[in-house]
Amino acid sequence: MIPDGEGMAGPYVEFGREEWRALRAATPLTLSPEDLEGLRGLNDPIDLAEVEEVYLPLARLIGLFAAAEGRLRDAVGAFLGGPVVPTPFVIGIAGSVAVGKSTVARLVRTLLARGDGRPTVELVTTDGFLYPNATLAERGLMDRKGFPESYDRGALLGFVSALKAGAAELSVPVYDPLAYDIDPGARRVVRRPDILILEGLNVLQTARPGGLAVSDLFDFSIYVDARVNDVRQWYIDRFFALRRTVFTDERSFFHPYAQVDPDEAAAYAERTWRETNEVNLVANILPTRDRATLVLCKDRDHRITRVRLRRI
Ligand SMILES: Nc1ncnc2c1ncn2[C@@H]1O[C@H](COP(=O)(O)OP(=O)(O)O)[C@@H](O)[C@H]1O
Numbered sequence: 001m002i003p004d005g006e007g008m009a010g011p012y013v014e015f016g017r018e019e020w021r022a023l024r025a026a027t028p029l030t031l032s033p034e035d036l037e038g039l040r041g042l043n044d045p046i047d048l049a050e051v052e053e054v055y056l057p058l059a060r061l062i063g064l065f066a067a068a069e070g071r072l073r074d075a076v077g078a079f080l081g082g083p084v085v086p087t088p089f090v091i092g093i094a095g096s097v098a099v100g101k102s103t104v105a106r107l108v109r110t111l112l113a114r115g116d117g118r119p120t121v122e123l124v125t126t127d128g129f130l131y132p133n134a135t136l137a138e139r140g141l142m143d144r145k146g147f148p149e150s151y152d153r154g155a156l157l158g159f160v161s162a163l164k165a166g167a168a169e170l171s172v173p174v175y176d177p178l179a180y181d182i183d184p185g186a187r188r189v190v191r192r193p194d195i196l197i198l199e200g201l202n203v204l205q206t207a208r209p210g211g212l213a214v215s216d217l218f219d220f221s222i223y224v225d226a227r228v229n230d231v232r233q234w235y236i237d238r239f240f241a242l243r244r245t246v247f248t249d250e251r252s253f254f255h256p257y258a259q260v261d262p263d264e265a266a267a268y269a270e271r272t273w274r275e276t277n278e279v280n281l282v283a284n285i286l287p288t289r290d291r292a293t294l295v296l297c298k299d300r301d302h303r304i305t306r307v308r309l310r311r312i
């Protein structure tokens with residue numbers, strides 16, 4: 001039975017970690033410690049216990065949603081008098097910069113792909129749909145990278161709509177985090193998968209009046225949530241971890257920050273957080289949280305301690 005009364009949060013049912021872990025049922029662990037090492041984001045301390053207690057119940061639930069959609073498709077087929085061609089099951093993953101969306105997305109992809117029926121799963125991040133820096137600069141948006149208007153939303157919606165409409169093969173633009181810009185010479189081919197995961201800051205945004213947004217095409221969505229001050233600290237810590245690694249590469253856009261003194265690097269990271277990422281989080285991203293099917297709530301140490309599931 002779904003817990004009710006206590007733990008009730010508007011349209012959501014809230015689970016503590018202990019309650020949630022029990023919902024794994026018999027879902028097997030298909031991940032080794034080495035697999036997890038390859039999926040973990042920079043500075044993300046996730047361990048196998050978290051995979052077992054949080055992600056296995058989640059993978060089970062997504063499997064149940066996909067199976068239910070199959071039954072709905074059969075019902076529509078019976079109504080129409082002929083089979084309905086399946087479309088990809090689309091999962092959106094949203095949340096702040098530096099909250100750990102990419103770890104969540106890679107784990108969900110791997111667990112689903114190794115689960116029942118071995119579905120094909122494609123993971124696409126929305127950064128490929130950012131306008132190139134030259135366009136952002138022309139439009140005065142260079143310090144608004146990640147805001148809804150910094151994306152080619154028409155192209156993103158066109159991509160997901162075309163996959164939902166049955167396109168067999170599409171290509172998407174590629175963002176190069178090292179260059180901090182769209183790679184003009186690269187395209188990534190996406191062949192129609194059974195499951196598409198779309199990960200990005202703004203994927204749960206609504207459309208302008210009368211329009212359509214990618215979130216209208218989601219079959220399941222996840223918001224990765226944490227306190228603003230905790231994410232701020234994670235952003236700064238990650239900036240310093242990148243400074244010791246990726247930024248030492250001369251091709252990195254941020255290479256100058258590997259050379260300046262730590263105080264100057266900290267001032268830059270703090271300003272970027274405060275003036276860009278925090279403003280975007282508060283004004284654009286956080287307001288979409290309650291649109292998600294499921295909210296993963298992280299504590300200061302990155303651990304997921306609570307899960308909120310939208311009532312059906
Ligand atoms: N300046 C950067 N250079 C290289 N990689 C980066 C940089 N900033 C972020 N990343 C990497 O890009 C990925 C996505 O980061 P982000 O958009 O902040 O989302 P999240 O932390 O929620 O996964 C992470 O794996 C992160 O380590």
Ligand SMILES: CC(C)(COP(=O)(O)O)[C@@H](O)C(=O)NCCC(=O)O
Pocket residue numbers: 097125126127128145146199200201202272276277
């Ligand atoms: C590339 C991003 C906008 C994230 O894009 P996403 O894949 O979530 O659409 C973000 O990581 C970023 O670089 N933000 C700009 C501000 C900053 O340098 O932190």
